[in-house]
Every structure is written in structure tokens, then in C-alpha cells.
Amino acid sequence: MATMEKNIIPVREGDFNLADYEKTAKDFKWEDAEREFDWYTTGKVNIAHEAVDRHADSYRKNKVALYYRDANRSEAYTYDQMKRMTNKAANVLKANSTLEKGDRLFIFMPRSPELYFALLGGLKLGTIVGPLFEAFMEGAVYDRLDDSEAKAIITTPELLDRVPADRLPKLEKIFVVGENVEETDKIVDFNKRMKEASHHFETVWLDKEDGSVLHYTSGSTGRPKGVMHVQYAMVQQLQTARWVLDLKEEDIYWCTADPGWVTGTAYGIFGPMLNGATSLILGGRFRTEDWYQAIEDYGVTVWYSAPTAFRMLMGAGNALINEYDLSTLRHVLSVGEPLNPEVVKWGLEVFDRRIHDTWWMTETGGHMICNYGSMPIKPGSMGKAVPGIEAAIVDDRGNVLPPNSMGNLALRKGWPAMMRKIWNNLEKYDSYFIGDWYVSGDSAYMDEDGYFWFQGRVDDVIMTSGERVGPFEVESKLLEHPAIVEAGVIGKPDPVRGEIIKAFVALHEGYEPTDELKEDIRQFVKKGLAAHAAPREIEFKDKLPKTRSGKIMRRVLKAWELDLPTGDLSTMED
Numbered sequence: 235m236a237t238m239e240k241n242i243i244p245v246r247e248g249d250f251n252l253a254d255y256e257k258t259a260k261d262f263k264w265e266d267a268e269r270e271f272d273w274y275t276t277g278k279v280n281i282a283h284e285a286v287d288r289h290a291d292s293y294r295k296n297k298v299a300l301y302y303r304d305a306n307r308s309e310a311y312t313y314d315q316m317k318r319m320t321n322k323a324a325n326v327l328k329a330n331s332t333l334e335k336g337d338r339l340f341i342f343m344p345r346s347p348e349l350y351f352a353l354l355g356g357l358k359l360g361t362i363v364g365p366l367f368e369a370f371m372e373g374a375v376y377d378r379l380d381d382s383e384a385k386a387i388i389t390t391p392e393l394l395d396r397v398p399a400d401r402l403p404k405l406e407k408i409f410v411v412g413e414n415v416e417e418t419d420k421i422v423d424f425n426k427r428m429k430e431a432s433h434h435f436e437t438v439w440l441d442k443e444d445g446s447v448l449h450y451t452s453g454s455t456g457r458p459k460g461v462m463h464v465q466y467a468m469v470q471q472l473q474t475a476r477w478v479l480d481l482k483e484e485d486i487y488w489c490t491a492d493p494g495w496v497t498g499t500a501y502g503i504f505g506p507m508l509n510g511a512t513s514l515i516l517g518g519r520f521r522t523e524d525w526y527q528a529i530e531d532y533g534v535t536v537w538y539s540a541p542t543a544f545r546m547l548m549g550a551g552n553a554l555i556n557e558y559d560l561s562t563l564r565h566v567l568s569v570g571e572p573l574n575p576e577v578v579k580w581g582l583e584v585f586d587r588r589i590h591d592t593w594w595m596t597e598t599g600g601h602m603i604c605n606y607g608s609m610p611i612k613p614g615s616m617g618k619a620v621p622g623i624e625a626a627i628v629d630d631r632g633n634v635l636p637p638n639s640m641g642n643l644a645l646r647k648g649w650p651a652m653m654r655k656i657w658n659n660l661e662k663y664d665s666y667f668i669g670d671w672y673v674s675g676d677s678a679y680m681d682e683d684g685y686f687w688f689q690g691r692v693d694d695v696i697m698t699s700g701e702r703v704g705p706f707e708v709e710s711k712l713l714e715h716p717a718i719v720e721a722g723v724i725g726k727p728d729p730v731r732g733e734i735i736k737a738f739v740a741l742h743e744g745y746e747p748t749d750e751l752k753e754d755i756r757q758f759v760k761k762g763l764a765a766h767a768a769p770r771e772i773e774f775k776d777k778l779p780k781t782r783s784g785k786i787m788r789r790v791l792k793a794w795e796l797d798l799p800t801g802d803l804s805t806m807e808d
């Protein structure tokens with residue numbers, strides 16, 4: 235079903251500079267991007283060195299690397315200060331534990347400058363860092379530390395109760411970031427030790443293929459997988475941050491993702507810092523007003539967020555936007571979930587900016603299919619494969635399908651940031667590959683121009699009366715209805731039709747959940763998309779179940795609907 239809107243939004247003034255991009259993308263090979271790193275000449279590899287010290291030792295020494303703001307703090311750190319603070323953190327970790335190269339160190343705390351010092355400090359020490367969302371409960375923390383045999387964790391006094399140290403025999407130390415922490419055999423007062431620590435540290439040198447971060451996936455489709463990335467991912471993160479995020483020397487870049495999600499490290503830390511850019515980090519919870527205020531106060535120019543956030547901002551109404559000066563924004567991007575054309579339309583209307591969709595996964599470690607450079611945007615499409623990446627639609631045996639056929643979205647294996655293993659699960663790792671193809675688990679088609687159109691997770695594609703329907707198209711149509719702010723669509727088994735389409739929808743304020751409205755919504759999809767795509771059942775919800783990274787959990791909707799076990803809920807929002 236290829237009925238998605240195909241309007242093209244052309245390049246606009248102030249958009250990416252085509253000449254810049256073409257210079258580097260022509261005949262591009264990933265090796266071309268290696269030259270910039272110190273290790274290219276020294277042979278000594280460490281991603282934290284390249285992200286921090288390389289700039290601290292250059293003309294960027296006094297350039298701001300990080301702005302941080304929450305309700306209580308407002309701080310700025312230059313690259314030089316970042317070098318000192320991450321050195322201190324590395325010293326604290328080293329002096330108070332037996333942590334060494336390759337050991338797993340977890341970070342379990344809300345966003346704060348200390349999180350970034352600790353994460354980069356852990357990398358300087360050569361450990362593999364596993365960032366966790368602060369909202370995880372004890373079970374989720376236990377599973378991840380147990381699975382990866384973590385040696386240490388960094389957390390806060392508020393979260394300490396959720397670290398079941400007595401059940402984790404391999405866990406040697408708990409570094410607590412707080413005021414007057416009481417130290418024990420196991421517990422170290424991180425801030426106190428930071429004050430005493432030297433700001434000189436001899437970075438531990440690694441191999442390109444040594445581990446860097448261990449990210450557990452979002453848990454949208456099942457039990458999260460421990461995805462290990464290596465140092466070499468930096469090559470792709472550096473280059474894609476240039477092509478896709480379009481980072482330039484003078485930019486103020488804001489990635490709204492928490493480091494508990496791969497976006498919050500790959501493009502919340504590495505992409506910008508490898509490029510010597512200035513980032514804003516906003517702590518605390520989402521509030522529409524705070525977000526717009528931050529863009530105005532810091533003069534944010536490049537903004538990377540997610541559909542769920544854009545939909546929340548949309549839901550808050552456009553009147554609010556006029557109260558802020560958002561004119562500095564020049565490049566806006568989205569990731570994590572399908573970006574509905576309705577949201578792209580809204581972005582043009584209110585920010586006068588095209589929202590650039592980007593598709594990639596925890597497992598890919600970096601951007602894969604994106605609206606990059608200055609390419610024209612087709613709303614509803616994820617864009618094209620970035621240079622250096624070969625993407626295709628394949629069938630279940632790995633045969634490449636012709637344009638406009640729905641199938642498995644696949645990538646030719648071997649790109650720099652590709653995961654190198656699933657922790658403790660070789661079988662799972664192997665199951666991603668058919669021959670030379672990495673098969674993503676997403677269903678999509680590619681059009682004649684090489685644009686990819688997301689249809690849904692392979693398991694979520696609905697077969698109704700012999701038609702294959704991607705939930706995304708139905709959800710996007712539903713979002714165009716004036717009453718609907720969010721929608722999740724599933725297939726529900728039906729003896730006659732195979733499956734029927736069931737939609738769960740949340741309404742904008744002021745709309746009543748009536749039977750007439752249901753009928754109106756049904757007609758709306760029928761007329762706007764196709765009769766067979768109209769949901770036979772509609773259920774109103776105050777909100778939809780989502781992961782911490784903001785993804786609608788369709789498997790949970792399905793389990794609720796069919797009275798099945800809900801499976802792993804460790805990553806679900808409250």
C-alpha cells in the first residue's frame with residue numbers, strides 16, 4: 235500500500251550547504267573519515283580522547299562543549315574544563331575500584347554534568363559503559379547488571395535502593411553522586427572524591443575494535459538486548475553528525491534524548507563532541523514551556539528530538555509558540571519512531587523548518603537512512619541511505635526486491651558503527667543476518683528515487699482480508715483527524731478477515747469520546763486512505779503505553795487486547 239502523501243518539500247534558504255556536502259560525499263569511503271582522529275597518526279585509540287582532549291588541546295580549548303540547565307543548576311563547561319573533569323572522574327573510578335579495560339561500568343542517574351563526566355571518565359579508563367534510564371526499577375537494573383556482570387555502577391542517593399547489590403556478586407563498587415554520602419566497603423562518595431582527585435589522567439589506550447558502550451535496546455518488541463558498540467563507531471558518528479545533523483562551528487546543538495537511549499550517547503555525546511560542537515543538555519522532566527524557553531535562551535540552532543515530543547508540543551497548541559523567539563532554529567531532526575507527515579506539516583507551519591527524519595537502531599550504532607544534506611524531503615519517508623551505507627528491501631531469504639515492494643529493511647553488513655555483539659547471546663546476534671545482509675526487523679519499501687518508507691515492525695504488519703497494511707500509515711492518517719493527538723494500531727485476529735485493524739487513540743483536550751466520534755474517525759480513514767485500512771474497532775485511551783525512549787509499545791496494546799502476558803515491561807513509562 236503506497237498511498238502515503240508524496241508531496242516534496244524542496245531545499246530552502248538556510249538549509250544545509252550542498253557544496254560542503256557534495257565535496258565529502260562523492261566517492262566517499264569510511265576510511266576517509268579516519269584521518270581526522272589523533273589515532274590515525276598515533277595508533278592510540280580512545281573515543282573520549284577524540285571527543286574531549288583532542289579539542290581541549292586545540293584552538294577549541296575555551297569553546298563551550300556543554301551547557302547544562304535544570305531547575306536548580308545552570309552551568310557551562312569548555313572543552314578544557316571537560317578534559318579536567320573527565321580526568322578527575324577517571325581518577326576517582328580508578329583509585330576506588332579494580333575497574334580496568336573492558337570491565338562494565340553502569341551509569342544510573344538523571345541527567346547532570348556529573349553523568350557526562352562519569353561516562354566519559356569511564357571511557358578514558360577503558361571500561362565499557364552501560365547507561366541506564368533513571369526511571370528503571372530494581373528488576374530492570376538487576377537484569378542488565380547481572381546479564382553483563384557489571385563491576386561498578388554510578389548512581390544517586392535517591393536511586394540507590396534500586397541497585398540490588400546483595401544479589402549481584404560481581405558488583406564491587408557503587409559510586410554515589412550526592413551530598414555527604416556515607417562511605418562503606420562498597421559505597422564511594424563520588425563528589426567528595428572528585429574534589430580531591432587530580433585533573434591529570436593518563437588515558438588508557440585501546441584498539442579500534444575494543445568495546446565502548448553497552449546499550450540495552452528500548453524494549454519495544456520484547457526483552458531488551460545488550461548491544462555492544464566499539465571504539466571504531468566514532469568514525470561514523472563524526473561523519474554523520476556532519477552530514478545529517480549538519481553541525482558547524484558556531485552551532486548550538488540540542489539533542490533531547492537521555493543517554494539511557496542510544497540517541498543520547500551516539501548523537502547526544504559522541505556525534506557533537508567528536509565534531510567539537512557546543513551542546514545544550516536540559517535536565518528535568520519534559521515541559522513545553524521549558525523546552526521553548528531553552529531554545530530561546532540558548533539560541534539553539536540544531537535540534538534533534540523524537541516524534542513523541544513533537545506530538546506533545548503539537549498537542550500543547552500553537553498559540554504558545556508565539557510567546558517565544560525560536561528564530562535561531564535552522565535544522566530540526568527526528569528519530570526513534572515513524573515521523574507522521576502531519577508532524578512535518580506542523581513543523582513547517584510553526585517553525586518554518588523542515589523536520590528531517592532519521593532512521594537507525596541501537597544495533598546500527600549510527601545513522602543509516604536519513605533526510606540528510608540538502609535533499610528534498612518527502613513527508614512520511616525516512617529518507618535515503620547515507621553515503622557509505624547500502625540499504626535494500628529483501629525477502630525472507632535475502633533476495634533484493636524491486637522498488638515499491640514491501641519487505642524487510644536490510645543493510646549491507648560491515649559499516650563502522652555496527653554492533654559487534656549481543657551480550658551473552660551469540661545466537662541472537664547471528665539471527666540478525668541473512669548472508670551479507672543485516673535484517674532490521676522493520677518493514678518498509680523503497681521508491682524509484684531511493685527514498686525508504688517505513689511500514690511498521692515486521693511483526694506488527696497487519697494482514698486483513700488478504701491486504702498487507704502497515705500500522706504506520708493508518709496511524710498517520712488518524713493523526714490528521716482534528717480530534718486525535720496520538721494513535722497506536724494493531725492487528726486483532728479475526729476468523730473471517732485474518733486480522734482486523736484496531737486503533738487506540740488519545741484525544742486532544744476538549745473532545746468527547748463518543749460513538750459518533752468513532753464513526754467519524756472510521757470514515758475519515760476510509761476516505762483518506764482505503765476502506766480496508768479503516769479501523770473496525772477504535773478504543774479511546776488517555777495515553778498510550780510507551781517506552782522510556784518515547785516509542786508506542788504496540789505489543790503491549792496487543793497483549794492487553796488479547797489478554798496475553800505483557801512480557802518485559804522494564805522499559806515502560808509510568
Ligand code: ATP
Pocket residue numbers: 451452453454455456457458459496568569570571572573591592593594595596597616674675676688690691783785
Ligand atoms: P527493541 O529492539 O528492544 O524491541 P527498539 O527496536 O524500539 O526496541 P531502538 O533500537 O531504540 O529499540 O529502536 C530502533 C527501532 O526504532 C527501529 O527498528 C524502528 O522500528 C524504530 N525507528 C527508529 N527510527 C525510526 C524512524 N525514523 N522511523 C520509523 N521507525 C524508526
Ligand code: MG
Pocket residue numbers: 451455595675
Ligand atoms: Mg529493535
